[in-house]
Structures are given as structure tokens and as C-alpha cells.
Ligand SMILES: Nc1ccn([C@@H]2O[C@H](COP(=O)(O)OP(=O)(O)OP(=O)(O)O)[C@@H](O)[C@H]2O)c(=O)n1
């Protein structure tokens with residue numbers, strides 16, 4: 001396989017490069033000018049993949065950082081950071097949006113590009129770190145100093161491969177590999193193929209990569225540990241979930257055993273509502289959807305809260321003797337959250353065994369007998385009683401706990417609880433798919449749920 005063919009498509013053209021460079025230079029000049037005019041002690045600089053020459057064609061998200069001296073208070077950093085970004089976007093007649101990382105920052109949409117204006121502190125090394133984004137400047141410097149020209153192409157291949165197998169992005173929604181992590185993997189292993197070879201034959205849970213030999217690997221217990229060359233106390237792969245690490249390993253093996261150009265491009269999926277419906281039916285499980293509106297919180301806070309809700313629902317169902325086969329969740333981040341719960345056992349008999357005291361405990365036996373009378377009997381060393389089950393079916397059970405005085409038993413964020421208490425829909429997936437509420441995005445989510453490996457091979 002000739003990687004140059006791929007690079008021709010995914011590498012920004014000279015024209016594209018010049019356009020981004022021109023725009024970012026202009027934005028930096030504007031920020032610096034506004035700062036001077038308003039006596040704000042700050043200086044703009046280009047960071048991220050555009051500065052490092054590791055951005056994919058058509059995907060230029062420009063990261064402009066505004067550096068403040070360490071003596072600046074955090075309040076001033078936030079205030080002036082937002083002000084500079086805002087004024088610059090206005091001057092360029094762009095649209096803007098407020099976003100949140102470790103502190104709020106502003107994103108502009110200018111001339112078809114997405115631009116992050118992020119305030120940070122000027123630091124010389126990680127010891128001076130005041131906010132999480134401060135490292136970014138150090139990262140950019142490190143990559144520029146250690147990544148060769150040819151290796152930039154290798155980074156592009158790796159990022160694109162990661163993207164099309166759905167393991168790219170450190171945001172909580174994905175839990176995959178960040179851009180900086182891809183760059184470090186190329187710096188460490190030398191090439192795209194070397195990374196895939198190592199992943200498919202050497203990587204194990206808690207595998208450690210320590211490029212600068214800091215010897216701090218033992219501090220970390222995550223699935224993959226890549227010590228940040230600019231900060232010996234940080235694992236660059238901290239956000240990588242075991243699931244995504246495993247998926248990358250499997251896709252690497254698939255690619256190596258049968259390399260195809262298709263691995264570098266999005267997989268086309270033909271969605272057929274009737275086929276998906278038939279497949280859910282033929283599984284002979286029962287699948288419920290809980291649908292509600294997402295609370296207005298940042299995406300990186302929303303996804304973990306949804307996951308927690310899903311896990312908690314899972315737990316209460318199992319405690320009630322229902323058996324969950326699998327569960328997953330999805331959101332469009334504005335109108336819908338869907339928690340999908342596929343049941344292996346969703347109907348239970350009228351009676352259940354209730355475990356009582358040990359027979360050696362005289363006092364407890366008296367109380368148990370008072371309560372259960374002739375329904376109680378001895379089994380081995382314990383009293384048991386056959387009692388009526390309160391909930392024989394999933395739907396009434398869930399409807400009963402998703403109400404004001406019961407929802408407290410579920411462990412999940414207060415924002416989600418508030419939304420569910422306002423309104424939720426609990427419905428069988430087959431019924432839902434027959435309604436006009438089922439969008440293409442939701443259909444894709446159902447398809448991916450049924451075809452978990454779909455992106456891992458071509
Ligand atoms: N979880 C993250 C996200 C970002 N960063 C830092 O912020 C910079 C910009 O972030 P982002 O735009 O997400 O990554 P890029 O490297 O620019 O990659 P790309 O935009 O091509 O995905 C990164 O280079 C990195 O130094 C980080 O340290 N940890």
C-alpha cells in the first residue's frame with residue numbers, strides 16, 4: 001500500500017496552509033493590538049495542530065492562546081481572555097460561542113474556520129503550571145523540536161486512521177487518543193506502521209511509554225501510560241478508556257493483516273430502519289429506551305453524567321433480579337438523551353425468596369416468624385420466606401423509581417435528575433422506531449449498538 005496516495009488526500013494543500021497561516025497571523029495581530037490599546041498585558045500565540053503542522057486537510061481548528069504573566073489573577077485572566085477573544089471575533093465579523101475547559105474560553109467561527117481563543121499563563125516549565133491548559137504551549141514547543149518533517153505525515157496517517165476507526169479524541173464523548181498523544185506515539189515509535197505493530201503485539205493494560213526516561217511510570221494505573229515529556233507527573237493518555245485502547249489494538253491487527261486505503265476514510269453505512277427493527281426483534285431480548293432532554297451543562301460534564309445514570313439504572317435493575325444484557329447511551333447534546341437498556345430477563349414470577357436470619361439467632365427468629373408466619377421455613381442454616389414480589393415487570397418498576405421521592409436511590413448528577421423529573425419517556429425500542437420521533441442520528445446509534453465492531457475493519 002502506498003501511503004503517499006493517502007497523504008495526497010489528507011495533507012493540507014499549500015493553498016490551504018497559506019490560508020490558515022494568513023488568517024491566524026491576522027487574528028494574532030488583532031489580539032495583540034486590542035491588548036495594547038486596552039493596556040492588557042497579554043500576548044497571542046498559535047498553538048495546537050496548526051502550529052505543529054499536524055492538522056488534517058479540511059479540519060483546521062485553529063488554537064490561539066493568549067499568554068498572561070503569572071502575576072495575573074485568575075479572575076483577570078478569565079475576564080480579559082474572554083474580552084480579547086470577543087473583540088477579535090467582532091472585528092472579523094465572526095460568530096462566537098462560549099465553551100469550558102479548565103476555565104471558560106471563547107470559540108469563533110471566522111471565514112469557515114473554527115478558532116479557539118484560550119487564555120493561559122506564561123510558564124517556563126510544568127512546575128509553574130497554574131491551569132491545565134498552560135501545558136499546551138510546552139507541548140507545541142516540544143513537538144516542534146522533536147517531530148521531523150517526514151514524521152508529520154506519519155502523524156496525519158495515525159490521526160486519520162484513529163478518526164475513521166472512531167478512537168480519535170480525548171474528549172469524554174470518545175475517550176480516545178488526543179492529537180498530542182498521536183504525536184508522541186510517532187515521536188516514540190518513529191512511524192505509523194511502527195505504532196500499529198507495537199500496539200498489536202506489545203501493548204498490555206497499563207503499558208508504559210516514557211520518552212524522556214523520567215521513571216515516573218509507577219505513579220499511573222491507567223490502561224495506557226505515556227509520560228508527558230513536558231511534565232513528568234502527567235499521563236498524556238489519562239483520558240484513554242480501556243475500551244478505546246482495545247479497539248485500536250484490534251483495528252491495528254486488522255489493518256496489518258489486510259491493509260486497505262479504506263481504513264483512512266469514513267465508513268459509509270446504509271441505514272435501514274426495517275432491518276434494524278427486525279434485528280432487535282430477532283434477538284428475543286427486550287429493549288427499553290429512556291429519553292429525556294439534556295441539562296444545559298458543558299459536553300464534558302454531560303457525558304459522564306449520562307454514563308453514571310446508565311450504570312446506576314443497570315445496578316438497580318439487577319438488584320431487583322431483572323437481568324440487563326447490555327446498555328448504552330447517546331445524546332445530540334441539545335434536545336435528546338437516550339439511555340438504551342436491553343434486558344435478558346424483564347419479567348419475573350409473582351413470588352421471590354426472601355433471606356431471613358440464621359437459625360442460631362433466637363431473637364431474630366421470633367421477629368421473622370411474627371412477620372412471615374407459615375410462609376417461613378428453614379433452608380440449611382437460615383430462615384427464608386416466600387414473599388410477593390413488588391415489581392414483576394421492568395416498566396412499572398422504572399416508572400416507580402424515576403419519581404421525586406425515589407429517584408434519590410439512583411446515583412447520578414443533580415442536573416440529570418432534574419431533567420428526568422421534569423419529563424421523560426420510557427418506551428420499547430420497537431414502538432419508538434415505529435414513531436416519527438426516531439431520527440437518523442438515533443437510528444445510527446441503534447445500528448452501532450447492534451454492530452459494535454463496525455468501524456474496526458474494512
Ligand atoms: N485533552 C487535551 C486536549 C488538548 N490538549 C492540548 O491542547 C492542544 C490543542 O488541543 P486540540 O485542538 O484538541 O488538539 P490538536 O493537537 O490541535 O489536534 P487536532 O486539533 O488536530 O485534533 C493540544 O495540542 C494539547 O497540547 C491537551 O493537553 N489535552
Ligand SMILES: [Mg+2]
Pocket residue numbers: 048049050061062063
Ligand atoms: Mg487543534
